[in-house]
Amino acid sequence: MHHTACSHCLAVGAFWVLVALGILMALAGPGPAGAADESEWAGERKAMVERISEESEDLDFLKGNGGLDQDVAEAMRQVPRHEFVPEEERERAYEDAPLPIGFGQTISQPIVVAIMTDLLDVKPNSKVLEIGTGSGYQAAVLAALGARVYSIEIIPELVEFARGNLERTGYGQVQVYQGDGYYGLEQEAPFDAIIVTAAASHIPPPLVEQLAPGGRMAIPVGGQWLTQQLTLVEKGPDGAVTTRQLLPVAFVPLR
C-alpha cells in the first residue's frame, strides 16, 4: 500500500540506482531472478541497506539524529524483500523504488520503509499496529525488530498474499486482519506504535485514540492524490498529542 518518498536526496539516489542497475542488467545479461540463490539475494539486501543508511545520514529527524537506527538496518538486512513482491518483480526487489503488487497497490520504496520504521522507535515486544498490510513486507520488518505486529488490509486478496508471504518467511506471528484501517483495531488497543502506509486526508481520530500514552504514529497526511507530508504523531504521557511534518512523500489513498 505504499509509494514513493520524494525528498531531494532520496530521489537522486533512486535515480542513480536505477541507472546503475539498468547498466548492470544490460551488461550482465540475465538478472539474478533466474538462478539467484539466497547468498546472492543477501548480497543485494546488504547493498540496499548500505545505500539507505548512506542516504539517511542527512535526515535529522531520525531516531539516531542523522542516521538510520542500526536495529532497523539489521531488520531490513534480515527480511527477504524479494519474497514480498510478485514473481515478475523479483529481480527489481532490491531497487530503491516502489514496486507494484497488484490491485493498484505498491510495496513501498525501501528507504520509506526504513524511515517510517525508524520513526516508530520500536522496541522488542512493542505492540505495533500497521494500517495497510500490502504484501506484508513492512510488517515483517517490524516483526524482525521483535514487535508484536497487528496489521489491517482492506483488499482480501492482499490479505491472503501477505499471510502467505509472512508464513513462508518465518514471520507468521504477525496478525493480519481484513478490514477498513481507518478505525484501527479497537479490541487490541492501545498500541505503542502505529504505522499507516497509505495516504490519509487527515489523521484518523480512532488511530489517535488507540495510541498508548508515549506512543508514536507515522502517517502520510495530505491530499490523497497529491504529495503528502510524512507526519509523526506523538502522544505524551499525559495524552497530549503533537504532530510534526517531516518530509514530502506520495502514497496511494487510505480513504
Next chain:
Amino acid sequence: MGAQRQLDVGSGANPQSDASLGAPESAVRMTVLALAVALLSGASLAYEVLLFRLYAVRLGQQFAAMVIALALLGIGAGGTLLALFRQRLLRNLGRSFGLACLAFAASVLACTALVLSVDLPLEAALWQPWLFLPLAGLVLLQALPFLCSSLGLGLSLSAFTGRAGSLYRADLLGGGLAGPLVFVTLTAVPPGQAIKASALCGLFAGLAAGRAMPTRSRIFSVILLAAVALAAVFPSARLSPEPSAYRPLTRALLMPGAEVTDRVSGPMGVAQRVTSSVAPMRFAPGLSPLSPARPPGQDALFLDGEFVGALPDPVLLGARAASGPRGTPEAPGEVEGDASPDGAGPRENLEFFAWLPTALPYLLLDRPRVLAASSLGGFSVVEALWHGAREVVAAEPNQSLAALMARSGLFADSRARLARSQPRVLLRAGNPYDLIFLSPSGVSAAVQPLGEDFLLTVEAFEAYLGSLSPQGLLCLLTPVSLPPRPEIKCLATMVAALREMGLDPATRMAALRTQTHFLLFASRSPFTSQVVAAIREFCRERNFDPVYYPGLKLAETNRFTVLPQPYHALAARQLLGPDAEAFLAAQPYYLWPATDARPFFQRYFRWQDLGWITSAMGTGSMALVEWGYVLLVATLALAVLAGLLLVALPLGLLQRAAPSKGVWRLYTAFVALGLAFLFLEIACLKMLTPFLGHPFVAATFTVAAFMLFAGLGSGMSHRFAAKGPPGQMRGLRLAVAGIVLFGLLFLLAQALLLPYMAVKPLPLRATVAMLLIAPLALSMGLPFPLGLALLEARSPGRVPWAWGLNGYASVVSPLLATILAVHLGFLAVVLMAIGLYALTLALFTLGTQRP
C-alpha cells in the same frame, strides 16, 4: 481558432484573383462553395473545442491546453503546404478541397482514437525528458486535422479571391456558429459522439464543394459518401476519453467496491460520483485528531477526473442531535457507541463537523445566512445545514457538477439552494450574507491551473466583505503547504482588501492552522474580546494552532503541529506590519495578492528561481515547482520553435529569391497583426469575464462579437482595396485610428461604466459587452485584407509568406498574451495590442514607399 480567422480574413481580401488556376468563377456555384467553407470551418473549430474536452478528461486541463496550443500549429503548416503546392492543388479545386475534407475527417477519427489509446505519465516527462518524444508524437498527430482544414479553407480562398468576401463570411459564420453548437451538442451527447459529428461535418463540406464545381467526379463523391458511412459507424467507444491511469479518478476506482454511481457529461466537463460501500471516502478537511466523532463514509465527486469534493449523505442531517450549542464538540466520553474494523458504529455521524476548523465561524455566528462560494461537491452545504444555518446558497458555476449535486437530494432541505452561477454574481443580489465560505483549492483551482480566477482577487475579497452583514465573516480554507504559499497569498490578499476598504486588518482578521489545513477569516467589524476568547478556546480544544488573532503572542503558536518555524504566524505579523512589501519581495515564491487586472492566484513562480527549478529536475523537489506557469512557458517556447520549423523555414526555402527591399517590413507587419488581433480578443474576453459573470458566457459572447464584427469589417475592405495603394493606406490609417480610439474607449468603459452595470440582467450586460466590442472588432477586421492588398501591389506572389507568418503569430499570440497578463496584467496586453497595430501602420507606410 483565432489563427484560422486571421488566415481566412487575409486570403479573402486578396485582390488578385487566382480564378484562372481553378474552375472559372462564373461556373462555380459560389453559394454551395460558401456552404462547404462554413461546414469545414465549423467542423475544425468544433474539433478544437471538443479536443480540449477529451484531453481535459484524459490528461487534465494543464496538458490539454498545452497539447492543443501546439496542435494548432497545424494551421500554420497548412498554409505552408498550400504555399508549396498551390499551383498543383488548384488544378482541380473540387477534388483538392474534397481530399482535404476527407483527410480532415479521417485524421479526426484516427488520430483521436490513437491518441486516446496511449497512456503516458506526462508529469513524469518533467524528470524523464525522453517522455517528451511520445508527447511530441501526440502533438503531431493532433495537428493533422488542423493542417487539413487549414489547407482546404486556404485553397478555396486562394482560388476565388475575387469572391473572397462571401467565402470568408461563410468561414466566420461557420466558425462562429460552431462554438454555441458544440456547447448545445455536449449537453445532449458525450464528447466522443460529438467528435464523430465534427468529422461528418467535414465530409459534408467535401461533398458540398464537389456539388459546387461545374464538373463533378462521381467516383470521388462515392468515396466521400462511403467515408460518411464509415464515419457514422466508427465505434464511439474509441473516441470516449477515459481518465489516464495516473489521474485521481482512476486511482479512486481502484479502491475495493468503488464504482461510478452517477455521471453528468456536458460542455463544462464530465462530473462523476464515486461510491464505495467497502472503503468509502472520508472527507474531513482539517479534522482534529481529537474528534470523538468519526466521519461517515461519503461519495467522492470528480470533475474531468479531478477530485473536487465529497457528499455526506444528507439523510444523516436528520440525526442531528438537538443538544449542545453549534460548533461545540461533545467530550469524548459523552459520545455513545463504538467503532469496529468493518466501519459500522454509532460514532460515525455528522458530529465530526464540530471538529473541523470551519466549525469556528458557526460558533461565532447565530443561524447565519451562508454563501458556499466553494461548495466542495456539496460538503459545505451539508456542513452549513448541520450547523443550523438559516439559509445556505451553494454557488456552483460548473453545470455538470451542479447537475450532479442537484440530483443528490442535497437541496431537498428548504434551507438549501443551488445557484448555478459564479459567486461574485450572487453578491450583487442585495441580501447580505452572514458567512461566505471559499476554498482557494476548491473546484476553481482544480479546473483552472494558472487560469485566471476572479474569485481570489483583492477586488473579489472586497466584494465579499462588502456583501456581508456587519458582523458577518468571510472564511477561507486552504490546505497547508510547505513552504507556505496559498496560505500566505490568502493572508496578503485579505490584508490588501481590508486596507482598500479603509479598514484596519489587524483587528478584523484571524487565522488558524490544523495538521492539514489553514483557515483564515475576516469581518468588516473589529473582533471583540469575547470573539478572541472563543477563537483561543476553539483552537485549544481541537489541537489547532492559532496563526493570528488580535493580541496573539508568538509563544502561543506552533504548539500542536510543530513546524521548524511558525512560518504562518510570522508571515501574518509581517504582512500586518510596515514592512509587508519587503517581506513579500524577499519570499522565494510570488506571493503578492492577485487583482482583477492580474487574476492569477495560482501563480507562485518567479523567474529569479529558474536556477533552482533547473536543479530540481531529476530530484524529489519537483513537487515544489509551480508547473502551471512552467508548462505555459514551455508551450510558448515549443510553439515558437515548432512554428519556425513548420512555417517560417519551409516558407523561407520556398521564397529563395532575395526579397525586394522593404518587404521584410511588411512581413513583420503581418506577424504584428497576428499577435495584435488575438492579444486584443483575449484581453477583452478576460476583462469582460467578471462583468458577464462566467468564463463560458464571456467566451461565447465575446468571441461571437469579435468574429461577426471583424468579418463585417473585412467585408468593408473592398471599398478601400479597389482604390489602389493610396486608398488601401487610407483604409489602414482609418482602421488603426479606430482601433486606438475604440480600444481606449473599451478600457475606459470597462473601468468606469461596467462596474455600475454589474447588477443588470445578463441579456443587457451581454448586449453592452457586444456593443463595446463592435466598433473595435469592425476596425480590427480591416488591416489584414488591406495589408495583403498592399503586399500584392508592392511585391506580387508574396501572399503565402504573409499568410503563413500571420497564422503562426496567431498561434503564438494567446500563449504570449497569457504570460504577459500574468506579469503585467490584461490592461497592458490591450495597450500592447494597440501599440502593435500602430507599429503595423508604420511598417506598412514605410514598406510600401517607393524609393
